[in-house]
Amino acid sequence: MSPKSVVIQAEPETPEADLLDEVHHRLEGAWRPEKGFIGWLSEVRHTAIAKRFIVTAFIFFALGGIEALLMRIQLSRPENGLLSPDLYNQLFTMHGTTMMFLFAVPIMEAVGLYLVPLMIGTRELAFPRLINYSYWIYLIGGLLLYSGFFLSMAPDAGWFSYVPLSGPEYSPGKRVDVWAQMITFTEVSGLATSVTLIVTIFKQRAPGMSLNRMPLFVWTQLITSLMVVFAMPAVMVSSSLLAMDRLIDTHFFNPGEGGDAILWQHLFWFFGHPEVYIIFLPATGFVSAIIVPFTRRPIFGYNAIVLSLVATSFIGFGLWVHHMFATGLPQLGQSFFTAASIMIAIPSGVQIFCWIATLWGGRIRFRTPMLFVLGFIAIFVAGGLTGVMLAAVPLDLQVHDTFFVVAHFHYVLIGGAVFPLIGAVYFWFPKMTGRMMSERAGKWSFWLLFAGFNLTFFPMYQLGLQGMPRRVYTYLGESGWTDLNRLATLGGLVLTAGVVVFILNALWSLRHGAIAGDNPWDADTLEWETSSPPPSYGFLYLPTVHGRHPLWMPRENQPVVVGLQDNRREVLVTHTLDAEPDHRDIVAGPSIWPFVLALVTGFTFITVIFTPWALPWGIVLAIIPLVCWFWPRSDMGRVILKEKA
């Protein structure tokens, strides 16, 4: 593409309606959604894929919630015979695995897939077919895990699957193999999405959107995606080593033959700790995005927040041993990780202070998305402080693997990630569907969730200090833990009610919600410039920006980008740091081959559970869809309209 073929010019004062209609018609043609079943499988537009991700992830959230509710009911009485120990072990393993791998990371990435192109002023992500593949591989992995559940093959060694319990001797059968392979699915999916987001954010921002003018939401997506790239391989390696130990009798984790059970813990937690920041940082992006329109002011301390995000991501890779304080590692090493775990409170604290300052200096509208942001601040600060407690080795040695830890991480994960996520749904639902969610149901859902959450998890701090360990399917009556457990179960019911109200609100509002305009919240970022829902092509003309709050500081004659071809799928590629236009590029159009490749690789990974021969055969088979996918074509985006003479 000739670098000089893009012209930035001012939008005409009074655009001719015919001209705009023609442009719209041609863009619609190039970017239209696919029809038919094959078309649905081949769909690559980021909005469509993101919506699939979001719906699927929320279904997994509901399943994980049901598992949690069953556990809470089991624990409401001592020596309860409702669930057998085997079923309970499967339930807590499935709950953790579902929430961490099938819900939390995919949903955060999915919201990014939907919003990042719109927020940075481009039409599509950099690698649309890769995103398509990423969704299918994620879905197949989730289906693998849950069909395992119905075949009594659900993993039962915990979501962290410590060896030797999860090794070949103590976990017979294929349960843990299902877990290990599901990891492969979700991690491949995560890596594909992250790579796409990184490239899109770096190279496709609207002209004028230098890095220091990028919305904080986009910053979090960028940093999170980079963390994924560095963290996910560790768990892929460890799950592959475990699969090898189980399938082909290697001895990576066998202490009897020179392996080490601790190796598993190091590899897993090297991923596991960044994983929780991978879940948390996008949520801070939601908060930063929501708090601005509802305080009617720019966020306080943009630079400080960006630096905090970067610091968190770096320090987050140096914390993992705090999950292993009880294993008897040398004291000096443990102290290093105590220091790092305490230190990470500083950037998180800076973010909290900046948000509070934004509130202080703003004019607050207490609408539902804002309520969830406020609830997040309260709960997350509490959870973070208990994290500082857990960072201290002596104290951790008492409360590690007790309900104290369960309370802590639910405070930071539900308070720190799910609350902002639900607020984000309320906030961006109008943009995605064109309808507002019910405000009254929203407030009800908030208070039910807030009260239910605290009622469920606050007693668990006390339970942990009183000696109740984790992952126990029952407890003795004389333990004295009954009352607090009963209280927690009651809270769980209230929490469930809140979730149900939220989901019903969303489903009802799809049909009956008030029609939303382009910008119902009067927000400041670029996605609110499009219609609700956005057209398939995003922006009629790609915008340019001159500040951090494009819609709040409109300039007369703000230029738009012209010169992109509108009869095929083109985007503008800009420089990384300052977003100067560089060249045009074609992005891929719809294709069935990612789906076929997902089927082939999915089949390979699943069959590897049963025989190692699946791997060489699968690699050979996968060559076919790969070749078809990457076969060079000069018209990757379809050309549909011939130029008029």
Next chain:
Amino acid sequence: MTRNGILTILAVAVLGGCEREMRPPEVLPSSAARPRPIVRQTTLQPGRPLAQAEGRGPYDENAYSISQGQRLFSQYNCVGCHAHGGGGMGPALIDDTWIYGSEPQNIYATILEGRPNGMPSFGGHIPEQQAWQIVAYVRAMGRLVPKAAAPGRNDHLYSGESPQASGPGEELRQPAEHPR
């Protein structure tokens, strides 16, 4: 392995998942309700041969039971004579030679009744359920159970001592010193 082979294994393994993965498996009904099948040690019969007794052990396809059989095989000191299948004082169990038959009921009878030349009689000393679990493991050693249910490697050191000899928990070998 042909593609068909893979598909077959996949279908069988997945669909058989229910029984393979159950744990703990159903407790066997008491022996009163479950008469012991006649165990024949020769195919020679007068007149027409009667129908063969069922060829499947109750735990042949249950991975948990085979794993328990593996544990019991060590703990009840079967390894003392049979090693880990290679044999020693007793015959090897990983080959295709079965002196007293390889059907589940044959192996069960061997364990319970004992055999000449040194095989003890465990009847009445070990519960029947555990005996059937050991039967399943012995058949697994002889590659007579579905591959998906067969146990993986042990987490112990094989060469030289058995775990039984050195007692539970004592380090069998320190491959590398683990500093405190």
Next chain:
Amino acid sequence: MNALAFLAGSGFAGRQSALNPAGPQAGRIEDLWWLMFWVCTAVFVLVMLFFIAGMVRGRRARKERGVEAPMSVEPGVERRMMRTIVAAVAATVITLFGLLVASVATGRSISPLRVPEDALTVKVIGHQWWWDFEYQHPEPYRIIRSPNELHIPVGQPVRILTTSADVIHSFWVPNLHGKLDLIPGRTADTWIQADRPGVYRGQCAEFCGHQHAHMGFLVIAEPPERFAAWWERQRQPAPEPATPLQQRGRQVFLSQACPLCHTIQGTDAGSRVGPDLTHLASRRTLAAGTLPNTRGHLGGWIADPQSTKPGNLMPPNPMKSEDLQALLAYLESLR
């Protein structure tokens, strides 16, 4: 602290609670806990005060100035907020550093390096799902094994060496100390000390399979003389059965499946797969702290262990009721 006394206690009436320390390590950890609790509570309250004040101020500002014209900020307020935040961050850093120092200091004070070389040493071997405590002694004939019940002398440090026979378990007696994982293939050590006599309950704190929930144990701290007497008794083999019923009971024991897994010293039963039963009647609980050691519970446990601890490795032992009674009579004689 008195106002919060209700937080202590509970957890097996305080016998499995980190807030009811009975030894120096748990005591120092509890001190660290209260320090961190109060500091973190103060921080939380402070942050919430600013948070609520911010919300109130923001609400008032909206009521006064409406929601039009976004982007307006007051430079003076911004500067003050910047200074406040810088001060807050500085305070945070100092506070966190203080907590770090407190943590490291506590860690050093409870470190295993402080145990004298000749301290009583107990090797803890974790099994699915019971504990084997092997008391070390330079003279091998004085070594004893005591499953599921750990007696220690009051006021003396006891070194604990940990390893596992199968999967990862975790040795945890909250009243006395934090936990230490039992990892197969590795030996780690810690130390405990009880400063007052009592019975403290511990529980496995690392998920280890089906019956992780029922893997408890007792730590009984007693005066040194009583401890030494206990050790001597544990060294003795099982007494000869005194009555015909007990003799029949021993016969039942030896002819059933029992000797294949259990040891009773002084008889032919010598298997080390399951717990040593030589002094079964001297212990307070059965099944790793799950059942009280009474005749009824023992009978029920022997007849069908799977109903109490489904999935554990002891099979059901159906037998005639006279045999069971005789067996119970014999086992009750094993003090």
